[in-house]
Amino acid sequence: MAGMPAESPKTQVPLPPVDAKVTTTACEYCPVACGYKVYTWPVGIEGGPAASENALGIDFPAPILSGRWPSPNMHSTVTIDGILQHAIVLPDPDAEHVNVGGNHSVRGGTLALKLYRPDGPTRDRLQHPMLRVNGTLQTISWDAAIEIIAEMIGYTVEEFGELAMGFKHYSYEYFENNYVITKFAYDAIGTPNVAPHHNTGHGTDTPGLDDTGVDAFSASYEDYKECDVAMVIGSDPYETKTVAFTQWLQPGGAKIIQVDPRKTFTAAYAEANGGLHLQLLPGTDAWVYGAIARHILEQGWQDADFIRDHVVQDRVEIDEDSAWRRRRFGLTWDEWQEAVLGNDELTLEAASEITTVPVEKLRQAAEMLAAPVDGGMPKASILYEKGLYWSHNYENTAALGNLSALIGARGRPGRATSRMGGHQRGGASGASYPKDKSPTEFEGNKVEMDCDRWMMEGNTRMVWSIGNDWINGSGASQYVAQRFREMTREIGPQITSAIPANAIAALKERLDNDGLFIVQSEIYTNSTTEYADLVLPAATWGEEDFSRNNAERRFRLYGKFMDPPGEAKPDWWAVAQVAQQMGFDGYDYADTNEIIEAYAPRSSGRKDFSALGEWTASKGIKLHDWLREQGTSGIQTPVVIENDEPVGTDRLHTDMSFKGGKSRFVIVDFDAVKERNELLGPNDDEVWVLTGRANHLWQSLYDDLRKPHLIQRYPVAFLEISPEDADKWDVVSGDMVAVESDRVRTQDLGTSFGGFTAVAYVTDEVTEGQVFSFFHYPGSPGNSVTTGDAASTPQNPRQPFKFGRGTVTKIGSTNLADVMSFVPRNIV
């Protein structure tokens, strides 16, 4: 990309002086959320190399594994209270949890480079509200922006109903923001047209597993270390949840059963360290878990005690369940055995044919997971992520949930079933989701609204997109862009005057013409900004006190240590201003502590810290201040009070109580899976286009683009191609290729054309007939050819992002092989 920063190596870094200010926080990025310390001190001062002369308390050079070496990319200069200061963002060397001793990934380790500075690559942070006038974004005031938004929300709801007012926000960006956003959307506006970043609506991502009773985030990192066998599915933990692997899974010595179509680093590691790689054909997960389960059953290796005591045996319990999905899909132990033993496709041989996983590996996996060890069950955990549930959402999670129940991998040390997480957990409900208003149904049951389909079909008139890149973050991303263009630019009128009354008049007329008004809150512009008419600058990590959970439910304060740029304001503030402008009470929060204290009594389930909120109130302590004192340790939710002290919960289900009471087995509809593979999978002329994350890259690259050390690794989008396909297509590493499809399934159930370009990376990570790309590379997202059709998973509308298909065509050679490494990434 033109103008992209390149790394120029430094040979020095300033040390923090003894009296440098220290703020604790956690990493911005992946679900692990390592603890960090931020050292800030005025420019012009430096600490010395003796232990007595620096805040790190060691003599320099720093010793091996000390965690006390700030690399130059951990340093920046920032403005604090108007004064230029050094900032070092160091993985907390004193951390007692998560990243014990200062372990970190390349993503978090470069957090300092994300900080706003007017003389660096982050200089293009959004700083003022902007209105698109005569086609260009022009600076306006907050007052004007709030006036326009408030007036237009009111108009939208009044003229077109609350379902016409949409919100696309996030489930990562902190409890405080999400509490206010959802309170406003669900309660003040009263709309279910609210979806978090990647999803089409609210609700669970893992319905099948939920229905078998297990919470999606039940494990603690201790379980990663305690287990002897870890079945890792649909994610590469080394690459994308790095410290969960390097601090917990790998040092614990578990043998890994890696389930993934690609031979990634962790797959290669598993094979080299006594584990297995089940390299399945995409879309065939259900047969893998089904066949392993059947083999365990046939051998009698199941956890009979767990099944007897904690699994539903009686049909009446299912028929009388209060939840429709458990009634619809629940099976008793006997019914499930009958279903599995009666399905001829679940013999090891038949499943091997379908999945391409060798019979012997399926057999070995079953043995590792369940064959008796010293007369008991092996300590096996199941750790999974999006490769599982962004494929066949219900059936895959159901098949895995059944296997998990069969081996009793629930609620015991080293025997957990849990998501590893995609991002951190900042979701918070400020009011109840109005499901009764959802227009989306399955077999007569209301399910969470498919907001994307609603939008693409032209029913949404106004949407507030907060902290996400809607277009590139969606399947069929180019179709989304096309529809946005049609609804915002081709349906007029456009705004031609910055005076709020004139802008409002133009927007109302556009809405009357079936058009759309997009408000975007962001820290940088992205692919969605082009279709936004109003853009608000957000304050983010380090610029406000916030809190959220990591993937082991560790609740921590992310402390403020610097000024936001310009007039940037946190998202909660902007929403609260609009709510007050519209006349709603209860939005006059003074700060984020007031918000977290308001959320506390509503927090529930795995995030429940209501008791903590009561306890801090009884002590006259601010909840944020108490959390700040816990530093990078925080506390694992749910929190209880014992002997007048808050106590966290390391793992869930230790009392053997599950969703709906007992665990249960559930129906896996293999015919539905086959139909969907036919609908969404490649034909003979196409290849699978797999997408996912990569070690160096975080989400939309909003920070990585501005971190020279990271973006130098992938200066353009890459496409992993097998040596066999590379020969066939006459492609070598460094060539540019076009990945295209005229059969991209869209949000409104049609098909569309989509495509992206990428540099070929020839590697044995992928097999013939499959290619892999990063899902969200700016300008060239793999999502261009993944499906946006959430209605194809009707029990729980979710975009099956793992279904991508297309053709690959060589465009020509480049000089990229001279500047970018094409060394295999799976060398162990």
Add this chain to the structure above:
Amino acid sequence: MTEEHEPQGTVSRRSFIEGLGFATGGVVVGTVIGVAIPGVGGDDDDGDAVARPPSDGGDGTPTPADGDPVVTPMVATAHPRVKVGTVSGLNTGDVIDFNYPTEQSAASLVKLGRPAAGGIGEDGDIVAFGTDCTHMGCPLAGTFKVEHGILGPCGCHFTTFDLGRRGSVVLGQATSNLPQILLDIEGDDIIAVGTLGIFYGFRDNLADITIVEGI
């Protein structure tokens, strides 16, 4: 990858730049050249020099315009010149360990058998790098894999570095490239003359530990 020989005691600016993908014209002759990379801003211009302001994040240094490389010659008086091997004695796959620029800075000289960014010798494939992992300091000695031209994976957290691409991270967690030892050829001798990038644990490559003796 083009490799250039400079007059004795110099390092080719082109060899710096090419590894980073920027077009460049001409070669600057100096003792050691500091390079400012376009588009980075003013904080990244301290190639390898002593003539610079205190490490203040580089504020106040001019910011080059995009696509307009700026060359800032700076004299490196502090880095010693040290013989680390001979061209004739080095075969593809060989590794010679040494300490540079301080007595605690572990480094290796290798011949990759393929052109490398910043490589010297007839085939431009002789390079040297610091060998303490820039993630958390674990030693990378013994992990050289000639078939891939890499050091790693590190025994601690599995970072792998591409020695043909400036010691950049192929896969892994190091927040800076491996520091490259700048090399020169004098007759048959391979001479270490400077460093590009920081060594693990140091606040300054030349600070706090005794510098090795030069020739």
